[in-house]
Amino acid sequence: MPHATIRDIAREAAVSVATVSRAMNGHSNVRPELRAHIESVATRLGYVPHAAARHLSSARSGMIGVVVPDLHGEFFSELLRGMDREASERGLYCMMMVMHGDAQRGVAALHAMRGRVDGLVVMAPQVSADELLAHLPRDMPAVLLNCAPGQPGRAELRIDxxxxxxxxxxxxxxxxxxxxxxxxxxxxxxxxxxxxxxxxxxxxxxxxxxxxxxxxxxxxxxxxxxxxxxxxxxxxxxxxxxxxxxxxxxxxxxxxxxxxxxxxxxxxxxxxxxxxxxxxxxxxxxxxDIASFGASAVARLVKAIAGDDDGSIEQRVPVxxxxxxxxxxxxxxxxxxxxxxxxxxxxxxxxx
CATH class of the missing domain: 3.40.50.2300 (Response regulator)
Known part of the structure; x- marks a missing residue:
């Protein structure tokens, strides 16, 4: 069945839509045998959960923002590869914006992403904290990569x-x-x-x-x-x-x-x-280990979004x-x- 919905599953499984929703979202108040039955019906119908709808109930978008200074060269391709890999493994999506070395473009990126992403990874080694980070909303979870000092309490990853x-x-x-x-x-x-x-x-x-x-x-x-x-x-x-x-x-x-x-x-x-x-x-x-550095940034951001990050500075010493x-x-x-x-x-x- 193309584009099967939870209503299709509910009708086929002879249960209510609410029961299907609870079962598909892992709620504990669904009997194991009923959950197995519903999941079997969903698989047979080819049901694919809608990412936006799944995150709506948690008031999260499932999207993280990434602001980088440039895309030129293998460094940034490796960095973003690591970020995307970690985000994908966690069921998240990345929205990326490039500053091109311009602080005002960075500020515009921060404003554009507010309300659309659950948190931000910001890499801006070429601009001062006053030019960019002062515009980062305090209520926005964020991880800073090699940024200028000036945002105490934010999670930071730095290369030594x-x-x-x-x-x-x-x-x-x-x-x-x-x-x-x-x-x-x-x-x-x-x-x-x-x-x-x-x-x-x-x-x-x-x-x-x-x-x-x-x-x-x-x-x-x-x-x-x-x-x-x-x-x-x-x-x-x-x-x-x-x-x-x-x-x-x-x-x-x-x-x-x-x-x-x-x-x-x-x-x-x-x-x-x-x-x-x-x-x-x-x-x-x-x-x-550039890709690992990028992956670590996403992992720290996930903790920050969940309120579990202590805002410490993590220093990576090159080999x-x-x-x-x-x-x-x-x-x-x-x-x-x-x-x-x-x-x-x-x-x-x-x-x-």
Whole structure:
């Protein structure tokens, strides 16, 4: 029977509509044998519960809102994959809105979702709390992912960017690298700022200097940073990029220039997107298990919606996944002498 309703089930099972409703919703005041009979009839008729109607009785929509800064790149596809998987397993649906780095779009998203979702996951590392989170209704359950401080009592998931970046740089130093460059993320972005600080801290502890080049988390900016180094002929032996896409962009630029990774320069990134394991050489990266991070956000939100979350901050410490791109340093080649072959030129652009 197409589009069978509970009235069809009630008629076929010779019971009232109210009895069918109680049985289908798991109420305890229905005899087990009668419940089994009703469920058997429902299965035979091909009855499919209507999600909206099911949630109506609980005054919930069964929908959760997700606000993210961007959709570009594998990081966000993995994050949303984890969120969607966890939501699906819990019988929930996701409504997503993208800020594109614009705080006003984020505020509009919060207003648009109010009354339509049971709770929100908000990821906004690039805007201040005053610009966005001040507009988040206090009665709206929410989980914040790497957002600016300023919402005490809200459930938060944070990546320990400082610890992760420090661990990557310490790995590079332990492998024999001494002349390091960091390709930074966009200024004002919490993740980028913390990863820069972690890299600087690790170099300071080792008594090493760190050159910083600008980036924006996208592959072309990594390639541009590498092009700058190649043009200057600076003698470096390692790059730590603030995310994997910039590291991959730099690696491709060096490959086109005939500069071997890791023989002449080691490269590492951050996030551990799936592509890091597929390229050659495979990329060393600080892993946060992105899909799991997204799933954890949804799990925390479900608790917040139920009133069971304590509003604590959950910190995820990245693990350095060592791969081919940070193999041992070679002492017979440097970046500078690839492009400056005469003895007089070999010291040009000395690292400082």
């Amino acid at each position: 960017n400082v610890a992760g970046a420090s661990a990557v740089v310490e790995h590079l130093i332990a492998s024999g690298r001494r002349r390091l460059v960091h390709i930074a993320g966009p200024a004002g972005n919490i993740d980028a700022d913390e990863r820069l600080r972690g890299a600087q801290d690790a170099c300071a502890r080792a008594g090493l200097s760190l050159r910083v080049l600008p980036g924006d988390f996208r592959e072309p900016s990594g390639a541009a940073a590498a092009a700058t180094l190649i043009a200057e002929g600076i003698d470096i032996d390692a790059i730590f990029a603030a995310n994997d896409m910039m590291a991959i962009g730099a690696m491709m630029a060096f490959r086109r220039a005939g500069i071997m990774v890791p023989d002449r320069i080691a490269i590492a990134g951050f996030d551990d997107i799936p592509l890091t394991r597929l390229i050659s050489p495979s990329l060393t990266s600080a892993s946060i 350095v996944m060592v791969r081919e791109s940070t193999g041992p340093a070679r002492t017979d080649h440097t970046l500078s002498n690839v492009h400056n072959n005469t003895p007089e030129q070999s010291g040009k652009g000395e690292y400082s």
